[in-house]
Amino acid sequence: MKKRMFLGLAGAAAMVLSSIGGSAQAFEPTKPIDFVIMAGAGGGADQIARFIQSVAEKKDLTSRPLVPNNKGGGSGAEALIALKGASDPDHTILVTLNSFFATPLRQKALDIDIQTFTPVAMMGVDPFVLWVHKDSGITTFEQWLETVKAANGEYVMGGTGKGQEDSTVIAWMEGAYDLKIKYIPYDGGGAVAKDLAGQQIMASVNNPAEAKGFFESGDVVPLIAFSDERMEAYPDVRTVKELGNDFSYYNQRAVVGAPGMSDEAAAYYQELFKTIYDTAEWQEYMASESLSPLWLNAEEQTAYWATQVQNHKDLFAAMGE
Amino acid sequence: MEILGLLGDGMWLSLQPLNLMLILIGVTLGLFIGAMPGLGSVNGVAILLPVTFLVPPGSAIIFLAAIYYGAMYGGAISSITLGIPGASTAVATTFDGRPLALNGRASLALVTAAIASFIGGTVANILFTLFAPVLASVALNFGPPEIFALMLLAFATFVGLGGDDIPKTIFSICIGLVFAAVGFDQISGAPRLVFFDISGFLHGINFLVLAIGVYGIGEMLWTLDSTRGKITSSEAKMSFKGIVADSKEGMKRGWKGTTVGSFLGFFVGILPAAGATPGSLMSYGVTKMIAKNPQEFGKGHPGGVAAPEAANNSASTGSMLPMLTLGIPGSPTTAILLGGMVIWGLTPGPRMFVDQSEFVWGLIGSFYVSNFFALAINLAFIPLFIWMLRMPFTVLAPLIFVLSVVGGFAATRDMHDVWLMLGFGLGAFFLRKFDYPLAPAVLAIVLGPIAEPTLRQSLLLSSGDPAIFFNRPIAGPITIAAIILILLPLFKVIRDKMRTRNAA
Known part of the structure; x- marks a missing residue:
């Protein structure tokens, strides 16, 4: 376990180095990448996933294609189960929303521990x-x-x-x-x-x-x-925070890898999505669709998950569930 | 007349060399993608979406729409020649297309399908051109109670038909509804009917898996059993004269189906949540219901081919309407197209006709052009498909088996579905032996996932009061019509009993 963690850190360090120095990657996908989407076709998460896929395709960023695979059933439970049981974790990634936190909390029987998933990239958050x-x-x-x-x-x-x-x-x-x-x-x-x-x-x-x-x-x-600050696209619309309620809620638009993904593969996807995040296309997309930019690296994501799980627990408790 | 000018510009745009070439390639590709069991317009459009970055957005959507169109034509081909539905939208085409082919009338079925598709597409294009904005607001008036009422009507058309054994029809519908309920519940998010905790059931039972099992595998077993493997398919011949004669006969016997399919298909297509598959099944049901000899349906009536084929083309145009005017996809395929439009930097929605009118009219113009070429290309390929039928059944049966397995796997890329499909095939074979109609089960598994959430949403809206289906201006008449249709056979039974009693 310790060794794994060390490797994880080393992988993250390698990622930082490679993005500076551009050294060769150890991992390359050897078959099409299963790009699971935690929502049905046509919804917000689906559009984002297909947009990301199109950017990767247009810029020829992956040697094997990302193949979108909609699994929206059960508030995302279907997707989480698919990732948990992925036969090839190195070629399975998931586009998530907040169901990533909420569904395992609400459906304990699923037995999903999201901390076993591999952090890849936080692409931005969507306000309500x-x-x-x-x-x-x-x-x-x-x-x-x-x-x-x-x-x-x-x-x-x-x-x-x-x-x-x-x-x-x-x-x-x-x-x-x-x-x-x-x-x-x-x-x-x-x-x-x-x-x-x-x-x-x-x-x-x-x-x-x-x-x-x-x-x-x-x-x-x-x-x-329900954002932290007023949104650029709707400057006249107040936030609940201005009304004195300390509440904000965003939908995460993040990519995670299957549990058990190798560190080399994780590093590969982390760099891939960093590249996509930095493209003019993604930046323009976030602006036009009023997404808030939020880039988190792997460790920050793991911490973010922990906070979000706690927030959702508190929210559900407050709602009396 | 402003519309005609805009449409003229749009057509001119789609006749530009690049766009015309894309239409030709798209329609041909679509035809073959549609004809491959398991691959339908959804897969075709999704696979080829990335290719479209090479051309401007206007041309890209024309290309994808051409594939969509071509696939609607192509779906009929394997439905008729092999009895395996080429795409979910063409399942209803197998009901009568396959018997026609077995009777040596494959060319009649194929020609009827092509012409009905063309007419359905054209009617839909004209409706779209003239009434797009008005129809968009009609679609907005369809809330959960209205959609549920419509689904009820669809079931009613299948139950309320004379001829079939009604208890068996109802049994078949119930089986279909149970299968439709497998997977996650949309309202509570909880898993349901996950048999033996097999995770493959979590994504529900894919409709295409059932349809390919029932019609591909089941049909193959049935043919093997009833002929002891001795049949070599009919003396299917093909000539230009034959096509002309077939189109005359097809239209003479199939005009009702074509008309019903063209209008009903379009209307169902514009409702988000529905799409071409329910549209084609409902059109089949209605056509059978209004036919003079409904008992001929299912045994090889050209009307049974014309109705679903006119409807699926009509619905594919119709489902573009909510996509363009509301930004809501009317079918799974338009959901992918919608994603494409966002990628190309267009914003579908209420402002689309105003802000991006050149794009919209270019697309509409391309519908007319694609439709014409799809018909021409389809007719040109018919001899090839007929030739396939001339293969001895000992060759054809393994081919059907392989295509069914590939088709079952392609839908979800899960071996679980292949086993499920084989199980359905076997089950369907035995049910058929006992004279159970299978079409209602197929209908139920398509409409169940639409009917169930809309029923529950409606009852949530009304706090459990079923009056919501009767006291709304659109839902009310539809519900009442559906109930009358369901009760119709009961009246007949009572009337017959009264008569016999009087006679005695």
Whole structure:
């Protein structure tokens, strides 16, 4: 175990060295890389994964292709199980969202310890925003709170599966502002945004990328952001922090390797995704889709996971689960 | 008339040498990808997406749309000639296409499929051109209760048909629904029906695995059993005269199916969450229902080929609509196209028709052009497919077996699915021996995953009150129609009983 850790450090050091000196890599993929996506086709995570794949393809960064493989079932449980049981950990990586932390906590029976996964890259974090339809006439968060309270449990919000990111934010609001909301789960953020535009639901907590089209057409109105600071794209939208609540919630857009990945392979993927992160394409994508840039190296990621697991534990405890 | 001008520009754009070449390559590739069991438009578009970085975005989407189109034509080919659905969208085509081929009418089935596809595609293109923005708002009016009502209607078309044994049909639907429930529950996120804790069941039962098992393996066993391996396939011949005669006959007997498929397919296609597979199955059901002799369906009726084929092409155009106007994919394939558009730096959504009108109209123009070339190329290749049928069954059977195994594996790249497929094949063979209809099971496994979450979402919305399916302006009439259809056979039974009693 000690030796492994030492090798891990050495691998990380080698990565730093190689990115400076450009020395030869020990590991090269020998077959197509299984690029598992923790969400169904067409959602936010899927779009990001395909974008990353396209950058790798366009710049010819890998000797073997990244083959996208959607496993969105069970709030990401399907993907976690697939990674845990990967027959070839050196050729299996996963694009994650926060289900990476939340799902193992909520479904103990899965027996997944995320600390056994191999950190590869944090590509950025996606903030959440509260949206309503313009025909509701609601323009401020305070008005919204009043409306929800007046509806007395009949206020309908949509989001993704139970325990997923947006349901967590909504559950937090219920606790913090003493609200009762009727929650309708959908299979993806895109479907939620569409049903908000069609007024099948009254409000949603979507990532900016998912609601962008309907925001630009004027169908939906942002009320409040769950980011640490105001977002560039929505300078007039306040954050819950400004209202005195110490809360922010982001969806991680990160890549992890299967448990048991060799250190050489880990170093290879870490460098690959660092290269992708630094491309003009990815930087522009983050800007246009309102992602917050956040680069973490391997050790920082492991620490970040621990913090996030604790945060989610606290959140779930506060929600009484 | 502004639309005609824009469309003209769009067509002109798609006739530019580069784009025209891409359309030709795309349609041909799509035709063969669609014809390969297990590979459908989703795989074709996903595999070739990276290639499109070499050309401008306008041309790239034209190329991918051409593949999509070609695959819709191609899916029919193996459905008809081998009895293995070439793609999930062409499963319904096997119902009547395969019997036609066994009766020596493969060319009639193939020609009917090609022409119905062309008509379906053209009708959809015209609807798309004229009504795109209006239809987008229709799609927005379809919330969970409306979608569920529509699914109910689809089941009703299969139950409410005269001729078939109704308890057996219901049994078949229930089996399909149980298989559809395997895997993770969308609402609670918990795993369900993971038999023997085999992890392969976690991703659910892939619809294509069931369809290939039932129609590829099951059909092969059935043919072997019923003929004791003695058949050499029919004297399938092909000539230009034959094509003309076949197209006349195909359209004469298949016009109803073509019409139903063209409109219903388009409509189902524009609803996000549905797509071409449910569209083609529903069109088949409706066509059979309104036919004069529904008992001829399933035994080789050109209408049973025309309806799903018109519908899947029509739906593929239809599913572009929510993608372009709402930024929501209407089918798995458009989900990949949508990803492509983001990669090319375009933002699909309500502003698309205004901000990127040249791109949109170039794409729409290319639909018309692709559709024309897909028909021409498909017809040109028909003699080749007919030739395959002339192989003795001793050659054909192993070929079907190999293609089925490859197809079962290709869908998820998991050996688990291959074993599952073989199991389904065996099961289907015995069910067929006992005269159980299998199409309803296939329908159920396609529609189940759409019907179940929308049912639960609707009941969550109404706090458990089923009135939500009746008191909404769109859901209400659809639900009532579905219930009447389901009860129709019951009325018939009662009426017949009354008559016999009166007579006695």
